Amino acid sequence: MTKLILATECFPYGRGERSFILPELVRLRQHYDITILSHATRQQREEGVCDGLPEGIKVLCPGRPELSGADKIRALFRFLLDKEGRSELREILRSGSDVRERLYQSVAFYAQAVADEKKLCGSGVLSGREQCIYYSFWYTYFCYSMTRVKRRFPAVRMVTRMHGVDLYHERIPGGRQPFRHQMEEKLDAMVFACEYGADYYGTYVKAAKTDDAKMHVCRLGTERPLRQMPVGGDGCLQLLSCSNAIPLKRIPLIIDGLAQIEDLKIHWTHIGDGEQLQELQRYAGEKLGRKNNIEYTFAGFVRDVPAYYGNHQVDCFITTSKTEGGCPVSIQEAMSCGIPVIGTDVGGITEMIADNGILLSADPDAGEISAAIRKILTQKGSQLQDMKCAACRKWQAEFDSSTVFQDMLTVLRNL
Numbered sequence: 538m539t540k541l542i543l544a545t546e547c548f549p550y551g552r553g554e555r556s557f558i559l560p561e562l563v564r565l566r567q568h569y570d571i572t573i574l575s576h577a578t579r580q581q582r583e584e585g586v587c588d589g590l591p592e593g594i595k596v597l598c599p600g601r602p603e604l605s606g607a608d609k610i611r612a613l614f615r616f617l618l619d620k621e622g623r624s625e626l627r628e629i630l631r632s633g634s635d636v637r638e639r640l641y642q643s644v645a646f647y648a649q650a651v652a653d654e655k656k657l658c659g660s661g662v663l664s665g666r667e668q669c670i671y672y673s674f675w676y677t678y679f680c681y682s683m684t685r686v687k688r689r690f691p692a693v694r695m696v697t698r699m700h701g702v703d704l705y706h707e708r709i710p711g712g713r714q715p716f717r718h719q720m721e722e723k724l725d726a727m728v729f730a731c732e733y734g735a736d737y738y739g740t741y742v743k744a745a746k747t748d749d750a751k752m753h754v755c756r757l758g759t760e761r762p763l764r765q766m767p768v769g770g771d772g773c774l775q776l777l778s779c780s781n782a783i784p785l786k787r788i789p790l791i792i793d794g795l796a797q798i799e800d801l802k803i804h805w806t807h808i809g810d811g812e813q814l815q816e817l818q819r820y821a822g823e824k825l826g827r828k829n830n831i832e833y834t835f836a837g838f839v840r841d842v843p844a845y846y847g848n849h850q851v852d853c854f855i856t857t858s859k860t861e862g863g864c865p866v867s868i869q870e871a872m873s874c875g876i877p878v879i880g881t882d883v884g885g886i887t888e889m890i891a892d893n894g895i896l897l898s899a900d901p902d903a904g905e906i907s908a909a910i911r912k913i914l915t916q917k918g919s920q921l922q923d924m925k926c927a928a929c930r931k932w933q934a935e936f937d938s939s940t941v942f943q944d945m946l947t948v949l950r951n952l
Contacts, residue, residue: 541569541949542662544673544683549573549590550598551581552840556866557757558674559589560938561945566591568946569670572662576601576653576679597660602652602678604645612648621719622647628718638711646715649678654685665690670952673697676704676727681716684723694952696726698755701862701884704734706741708860718744721751725952728755728945730863731885755945756864758938762873763847765929768921773802773832774914777851777876779842779867780858782811789820790857794906795831796824801914804832806849808839842867846874853913855879857897857906861886864936872932875925877916879909893928 543562548554565571572595582598590596604612616622625647629639657679663669663686671687673680676699687693697720702708721727721744729735735754743752769775776795780786788807795805807817818835825831839845854871861884868878868889878894880886881901890896895909916924935941 538568538570539668539670541565541571541670541672542574543571544574544671544675544679545576546675546677547575547577547581548674549586549596550575550577551584552587552838554674555587555589556759556842559587560758560760561942562594563589563591564938564942564946566594569949571595572597574599574657574660574662574679597662599653599656599660602649602656604648604652608652609645609648612651613644615651616644616647619647621716624719625716629713632713635711635713639713639715642709642711642713643715646678646681650681650685650716653679653682657682657686658689663690663693665692668692670694670696670949672949675700676714676717676720680724681720684720687723694725695723696728696948696952697724698728698730699734699738699862700730701734701860704729704738704742704862705860708862714742717742718747721747724751726753726948727751728753728948730755730757731888733884733887734862753944753948755948756936756941757866757869758936758941759866759869759873759932760843760938762843762870764874766846766851766874766876766925768925769850769852773804775850775852776803776805776855776910776914777808777853777871778805778855778857779808779839779870780856781809782807782814782817784813785859787857787859788813788817790901790903790906791855792817792821792824793903794910795833796828797903797907798911799828799830801911802830803910803914804834806834806836808836808842808845810838842870846870846876851876853877853879853910854894855906855910856886857881857901858883858886859900860884864889869932869936872928872936875929877913877921877924877928879906879913889931891927891931893924893931 548558575598578601625643671683671693676697680697706712732754735752821833854876864885880890881897882899
């Protein structure tokens with residue numbers, strides 16, 4: 538059985554990657570001898586290994602590189618002496634903007650990769666005596682470190698996924714992702730979670746000499762739901778959002794939209810925590826606290842969202858995200874249960890919403906959001922049932938993990 542090394546940010550520790558990785562990992566285990574190379578921090582490791590990890594999977598955790606000021610200075614000199622570092626510097630200088638910030642980002646990225654390279658070589662995970670695929674779940678510093686190690690292990694095949702923060706230039710300070718051309722030259726395959734991501738990379742990032750045949754779209758999927766959501770009653774209508782409480786998700790827009798609704802009784806629940814949670818709670822109290830027709834709950838982090846759908850009524854799912862790298866798992870989970878979706882026209886969300894919900898503009902205002910919520914929640918009879926059925930059909934055709942996994946398996950086998 539071919540060995541597969543899955544490099545992750547923190548999985549199987551922490552909680553951020555579980556819903557993305559686990560459905561695919563369960564199926565990968567049937568075809569590969571898997572070792573997870575986790576870059577979890579000490580704090581994440583203390584949270585313990587997540588539940589549901591398939592038997593027989595080995596876990597190594599070199600951890601995330603911790604760099605001192607002296608390490609960064611040494612990395613700068615090494616960067617300038619390295620052929621790939623000098624190539625990176627030339628690209629930055631040719632870009633002509635934010636040179637200082639872009640150089641800082643590239644040197645920091647390089648320093649992390651070099652530190653991880655040393656840990657990777659010392660881990661013993663690569664022997665050079667066996668068939669091996671290195672699968673980086675993110676297009677980040679530990680992907681670059683492996684492209685460097687590959688010089689000593691040329692038989693190793695390499696594939697990486699890309700999502701959002703590791704794909705789009707505008708998602709990082711300086712507006713430029715580091716070392717992309719150096720990595721793609723050595724990669725055997727690059728995998729995108731949606732068509733939008735692949736198109737973006739091909740247009741704004743990929744080197745002209747890189748073969749388009751390396752690029753593949755393999756969506757992440759979710760498991761079959763516990764139940765199909767019934768049609769709600771005539772009482773309080775249930776609206777749900779699920780995301781980290783961070784500015785990128787623009788959750789205050791949902792609050793502003795609800796504040797304009799006077800004629801419907803709605804209970805809005807938000808699942809997820811994060812840096813903005815306390816501010817959101819304060820803002821919701823200010824805007825919605827005196828409205829007799831609107832109730833709200835901040836449920837915080839919920840480990841098993843599909844189980845939540847199995848025990849709670851949800852009439853509509855909403856997201857107002859500013860950008861998305863792929864097709865959000867949170868929307869997939871809602872669609873699988875037959876829940877209509879409201880989402881912004883950004884990233885992979887555009888590919889997910891047709892007859893199964895309402896696609897907002899990329900930058901909606903409160904009035905547009907209010908109108909969409911009202912339209913979904915006041916539908917009756919066959920119109921509502923058609924939308925619910927469309928959600929199920931689209932999930933089954935494009936996001937059922939048992940189906941979409943075959944695309945990724947094909948990419949790996951072709952390596």
